[in-house]
Amino acid sequence: MKMAVLGTGAIGSTFAYQLAKAGHEVTAVARGARLQRLQEDGAVVLVDGERAPVTVARALDPSVPMIWCS
Numbered sequence: 001m002k003m004a005v006l007g008t009g010a011i012g013s014t015f016a017y018q019l020a021k022a023g024h025e026v027t028a029v030a031r032g033a034r035l036q037r038l039q040e041d042g043a044v045v046l047v048d049g050e051r052a053p054v055t056v057a058r059a060l061d062p063s064v065p066m067i068w069c070s
Contacts, residue, residue: 003024003027004028004029004066005019005029006060008029008034008038013028013044018052020053025055026054027054027057028054028055028056029059038056042056
């Protein structure tokens, strides 16, 4: 399933990591230094170096239909 995580602080990064590890296609939406770091790594990286690949974006593509969950 395609998933997007808006905001990649501690909690958002944890969600993105777990979703990616579970086999979902994850887009992590970030900004600033966190955006740059995710772009460089191409993944959410844990302290121990374990990685989960994600697509990184500054914003969601408005042409892609979405179902919002809160």
